[in-house]
Structure formats: structure tokens, C-alpha cells
Amino acid sequence: MTAPHVIARHDAESSAQSSWWTSVNPIARLGAAFAIALCLVLTIDWVSAATALALELALLPFLGIRPAQFWRRTWPVWLAAPLTGLTIVLYGETSGRVWFEFLFARVSDGSISLGVATMLRVLAIALPSVVLFIGVDTTRLADGLAQIVRxxxxxxxxxxxxxxxxxxxxxxxxxxxxxxxxxxxxxxxxxxxxxxxxxxxxxxxxxxxxxxxxxxxxRAFGSSKERSWARPSTLGSRDVTVMLLGFLVGILSIASSLLAGTWNFIAS
Amino acid sequence: MTTQSIRPTRSLRWRVVDIVVASVIGVACGVLFVVWNVADNVIGDPLKALLPGLQGLSHGMWLIAGVLTAIIIRKPGAALYGELLAAVVSAVVGNQWGWLTLVSGLTQGLGAELVFAIFAYANFRLIPALLAGAASGLTMAITDLVLWYAGAGATFSTVYTIASIVGGVLLAGLLAWLLAKALARTGVLDRFAAGREVKAAV
Known part of the structure; x- marks a missing residue:
């Protein structure tokens, strides 16, 4: 938890990754993670979540993250996903046959399938969000936020x-x-x-x-003069590709659930 | 009370000291979040998975950054900035939400921000602080219900929302107010209206 430790770990993370991935702008990673989340958040069904998860796991090796590092950063997600699923099994919307009832908890066919979908959905949304954050350098993130996101x-x-x-x-x-x-x-x-x-x-x-x-x-910080940047931050073709891939994962998941007929808009 | 006539006019523009101290508060709250992430989620989650939404109560701790920054700095956007920065720190150290921590920070900060905006950034006493904590709790609950608990039934959604609001009022609103008051008494906030107010009252 101490900062030198965090910084040291941070450096180790950056150097452990393949060089092309470390050169990807943090803003592109942010864009990819948000694109996936934005698409998946619309529906709660197991098909879209499973499709997204499969695509994500297929793309994962290209990021060059070492397995030890992957598990160290993502284990809370693997823990939280089944627990969130359990919550929904107990307190999800009831439909079909009711198996078990205790106080407010009601386990039914509907809540069980929603629970399974929730578990997959949490994994599909949170895993890329966490993985794409691994090794993000705060200075480069700040440069990108100021210069690209403005x-x-x-x-x-x-x-x-x-x-x-x-x-x-x-x-x-x-x-x-x-x-x-x-x-x-x-x-x-x-x-x-x-x-x-x-x-x-x-x-x-x-x-x-x-x-x-x-x-x-x-040192004139906060003056009204226009600022120049020592470290320019731009989006290259590589960064655009990363964002498009994120968007593609989301779109394909939505398409798969529409095709399978399991599309289940969250507000309905 | 005689000092009221020479009270300086209120400026809503951020000075450099406002930005830097808001950053320090945001970062400090972020470190607190990191501790809370481990204590509340990793240790508490297995038990809390069985609750019908009461887990929202302890989630109120994640809302303190926005309210605390706002009632000390007293500028438009302070709640949003503090909460968002704390979320960044939480994500940088590594948590179970990654980039989506920023979405939570954004919506939670906006909730608190809205209340201070309704008070026209002129009132940062206890009542607005408590209301900001409540609003922040509400936006947190909405975000969580959409992102993570989309399949929840009406009972869970209602209990979770109310618990989040109560948690926000107590752990974010009240705690931030007490903390700001204690900080002002140390004299460390003398460059801010929040600090000078306490000094004048003595």
C-alpha cells in the first residue's frame, strides 16, 4: 500500500509488457474499456456477456501481460463476480418456479438465470476495465487527459x-x-x-x-498565457485500432444476443 | 459579528492554492478508498453478498472525497474534482473496477456537486453537506444498479438505494463536516474561507 512500493510495482508492470502495448496511449485504453462497458451495460443476458468474455480472453494474449501479473490484478474481479451473481440469485427479479424463500430472499428460475448472467456480465465488464488499466502511467494519463480529452x-x-x-x-x-x-x-x-x-x-x-x-x-502556474506541452500526447493509428477493437467487442456481443433472442434491456 | 462588514467578496474562480489543496484532499481520500476497498470489499463481500441491499451503508465511505473537497474549497466543481481524483488514485493503486472507477467517481461527484450548485455555492454548512452526501449516495446507487446489479428485484433496488443514501449522509456528509471542522481548528485552512470562519468565531 505504500507509495514507493506502488511506484516500483508500476515500473515493473510497464517493463513486463510487450513494447507495442506500453506505447498505446492511456486515453485509447480508457476509450476501449468504456466502449465495451457502454455496450454491455445495456443488456443483462448470458449470451452477450459470454460472447464479450470469450472475445476479451481471445484478445488478452496480445497485450503481453504475464499470467502472474494478470492474476494478481484481477483476482478481486474473479471473487466479486460470483458473489454479485449470488446476490442476484437471492434478490433478483422473480419469475418461473420458486425454489426457496427466506425473509427477502427468493430463489426462482428467473433469478437463477439472472444470477448466472450477472456473474458473466460482471466479468465481461470489469475484466477489460481492470486489465486495460494495468501499467497505466499517471503522467501519460494526465498528458492525454489535458491534451486529447481537453x-x-x-x-x-x-x-x-x-x-x-x-x-x-x-x-x-x-x-x-x-x-x-x-x-x-x-x-x-x-x-x-x-x-x-x-x-x-x-x-x-x-x-x-x-x-x-x-x-x-x-513559477507562473495558473497564469492566463497559453500552455505549451513538454510531452505531446496524440492518438496514432495503433491507439485508434485499440479503441475500435473495444467497440467491436461490444457491438459483436450485442449482435450475438440479438441473434440468439436473449437481448434483455436493463430498464425493462 | 463586527467583522462582517469587512468580509471580502466571494470569488468563484479557482486560485492555484484551491487547485493544489483540492488535489491533496482528493489524493488523501483516494488512499483512504484503497484501504476501504480492501477492508470493505475483499473482506466484507462474502458476507455482504447475502444482504438484501444493506451493503450500500458502508459504501458511503467512498463518497467522502467530493463532500470534503467541496466544503473546504467552496468553488464550483470542487465536489466533482475531489471525488474524481480520489477515484483515479483508487484505480491507479489497483482495484476491482479499473477504468470504471472513474465512471463511479464522476457520477458520485456530480450528485454532491448538484446540491452545492442548488445552494448557489453560498452555503457549505452542515445541512448542505448532509444533503450532498445523500445525493452522492443516490447517484452511486443508480450507477451500481445499472453497472453491477442490473438483474436485481424491486426490494433489493429500493433497499440498496435507501442504504446508500443513509450511508452517504453519515459516512460522507457528517464525517466530512466533522473532519473539515477539525482541520479548520488546526489552522491549516487559514487560506480558505472554511478556515477563517472558525477562527473568527473563536
């Missing part, structure tokens, strides 16, 4: 500056711990100590942020 540059760069403080905060956390030990406070009551120490850390962080703001302003 979010206000002051905010994007301010956010990036805030993210960079995380490393310092970890050091602050250690000093706070040492200081508290030296003063002989907080040796008992672990939760209470954690809460107090977290608050102190927030105070330090805001104080540092205020100082950082002065320093940034002194």
Missing part, C-alpha cells in the same frame, strides 16, 4: 502534483510514528492511534500543498 490543464497538472506528494506522505507517516513513539503516546489503542495519526498526516499534507501552491504560482 480537460482544464490547471486541474490536470494540479492533480498530478497532488499524486506526486504520495511518496512524501509515506515518509511523513514514518516520522509521525517515530515522533509518537518518542513522546510515549499511542502505544495502546491501535485504531484510535491510526485515526489520530491519519488526521495529523492530512494536516501535514494540506500544509505542504499550500506551500507547493505558492511555489507553483511563483
Amino acid at each position: 480537460l482544464p490543464a490547471r486541474f490536470v497538472l494540479g492533480a498530478l502534483a497532488g499524486l506526486r506528494l504520495v511518496g512524501l506522505l509515506v515518509e511523513d507517516w514514518r516520522s509521525l510514528e517515530l515522533a509518537r513513539r518518542a513522546r510515549g503516546v499511542g502505544d495502546t489503542g491501535r485504531l484510535r492511534r491510526l485515526a489520530g495519526q491519519a488526521f495529523s498526516l492530512l494536516v501535514i499534507a494540506i500544509r505542504r500543498g499550500s506551500r507547493l501552491a505558492t511555489a507553483m504560482e511563483a
Whole structure:
């Protein structure tokens, strides 16, 4: 959870991936993940979810993600999907034969099939969303958000500056711990100590942020002059391909469920 | 109360210090989310899968970034910015939602933002904070019901929505308000109206 650890892991992730994939703009990955989600979110049926999942797993090897890394990042999804399915089996819309009833829970033919569809749907939506995020570099993401998505540059760069403080905060956390030990406070009551120490850390962080703001302003950050970019961020043909593939996965899933007649719009 | 006549006029433009401190708050909340992601989801999920929607209560913790940023910074867009940035941090460290964390951050932030906009960005006291937490809970519930619980029956949807709103009021609204007050008392918010207000009252 500590920042140096996160950053180190981040670097390891980037270097572990095949070179063409690391060069894909984070905005293209965002576009692909959103395209898949946008299509799949419209319907809840097992055909569209299974089709999407199959296509995604077929495309996965091309990203060059090592299996160990894949499982380390996606295991919460594999855990959450059947549990969400279970929730729907218990509390999904009832139809057909009712098998079991307890308080609010009602397991029926309809809720079981919805539960299965939910499990596949969660996997089909969340897996690409998580996998496409593996190894995203925050600096490149910020560059893309400001230059391609055209979010206000002051905010994007301010956010990036805030993210960079995380490393310092970890050091602050250690000093706070040492200081508290030296003063002989907080040796008992672990939760209470954690809460107090977290608050102190927030105070330090805001104080540092205020100082950082002065320093940034002194270097003309936030002036009305037009900004130039040290790291240009553009979308190339490779990036467009990635986004189109994401869109294709979504469209093919919708088409498959329409063809199979299982299309089930969520609002109906 | 005599100081009211020399009260500076309110500006809705973001200063650099507003942006940077909002970023710091957003990032700090993001780190809190990361801890909550593990504690609430990975540990709590197996149990919560059996609940008829009450899991929304604890999800309120994910809404604190928007309300806290808004009541400290007091600028248009602060709730949206804080919540979205916290979502980015949560996704960067690695969670079970990836890019879709940003969608959640966006809708949750918009919910809180809407309430402060209705108050014309002129009132950041307890009541708007609680309402912002509630609105944020509502938008979170809608997003979750569409993205993850699409097949849920009416009972689950209703319970989940109400639980999310209650969770938002308590864990986001009330907690953020208490936190902002405590921060103001330390003097660290002296460059913000939120901090000067408390000092003036003493």
C-alpha cells in the first residue's frame, strides 16, 4: 500500500509488457474499456456477456501481460463476480418456479438465470476495465487527459502534483510514528492511534500543498498565457485500432444476443 | 459579528492554492478508498453478498472525497474534482473496477456537486453537506444498479438505494463536516474561507 512500493510495482508492470502495448496511449485504453462497458451495460443476458468474455480472453494474449501479473490484478474481479451473481440469485427479479424463500430472499428460475448472467456480465465488464488499466502511467494519463480529452490543464497538472506528494506522505507517516513513539503516546489503542495519526498526516499534507501552491504560482502556474506541452500526447493509428477493437467487442456481443433472442434491456 | 462588514467578496474562480489543496484532499481520500476497498470489499463481500441491499451503508465511505473537497474549497466543481481524483488514485493503486472507477467517481461527484450548485455555492454548512452526501449516495446507487446489479428485484433496488443514501449522509456528509471542522481548528485552512470562519468565531 505504500507509495514507493506502488511506484516500483508500476515500473515493473510497464517493463513486463510487450513494447507495442506500453506505447498505446492511456486515453485509447480508457476509450476501449468504456466502449465495451457502454455496450454491455445495456443488456443483462448470458449470451452477450459470454460472447464479450470469450472475445476479451481471445484478445488478452496480445497485450503481453504475464499470467502472474494478470492474476494478481484481477483476482478481486474473479471473487466479486460470483458473489454479485449470488446476490442476484437471492434478490433478483422473480419469475418461473420458486425454489426457496427466506425473509427477502427468493430463489426462482428467473433469478437463477439472472444470477448466472450477472456473474458473466460482471466479468465481461470489469475484466477489460481492470486489465486495460494495468501499467497505466499517471503522467501519460494526465498528458492525454489535458491534451486529447481537453480537460482544464490547471486541474490536470494540479492533480498530478497532488499524486506526486504520495511518496512524501509515506515518509511523513514514518516520522509521525517515530515522533509518537518518542513522546510515549499511542502505544495502546491501535485504531484510535491510526485515526489520530491519519488526521495529523492530512494536516501535514494540506500544509505542504499550500506551500507547493505558492511555489507553483511563483513559477507562473495558473497564469492566463497559453500552455505549451513538454510531452505531446496524440492518438496514432495503433491507439485508434485499440479503441475500435473495444467497440467491436461490444457491438459483436450485442449482435450475438440479438441473434440468439436473449437481448434483455436493463430498464425493462 | 463586527467583522462582517469587512468580509471580502466571494470569488468563484479557482486560485492555484484551491487547485493544489483540492488535489491533496482528493489524493488523501483516494488512499483512504484503497484501504476501504480492501477492508470493505475483499473482506466484507462474502458476507455482504447475502444482504438484501444493506451493503450500500458502508459504501458511503467512498463518497467522502467530493463532500470534503467541496466544503473546504467552496468553488464550483470542487465536489466533482475531489471525488474524481480520489477515484483515479483508487484505480491507479489497483482495484476491482479499473477504468470504471472513474465512471463511479464522476457520477458520485456530480450528485454532491448538484446540491452545492442548488445552494448557489453560498452555503457549505452542515445541512448542505448532509444533503450532498445523500445525493452522492443516490447517484452511486443508480450507477451500481445499472453497472453491477442490473438483474436485481424491486426490494433489493429500493433497499440498496435507501442504504446508500443513509450511508452517504453519515459516512460522507457528517464525517466530512466533522473532519473539515477539525482541520479548520488546526489552522491549516487559514487560506480558505472554511478556515477563517472558525477562527473568527473563536
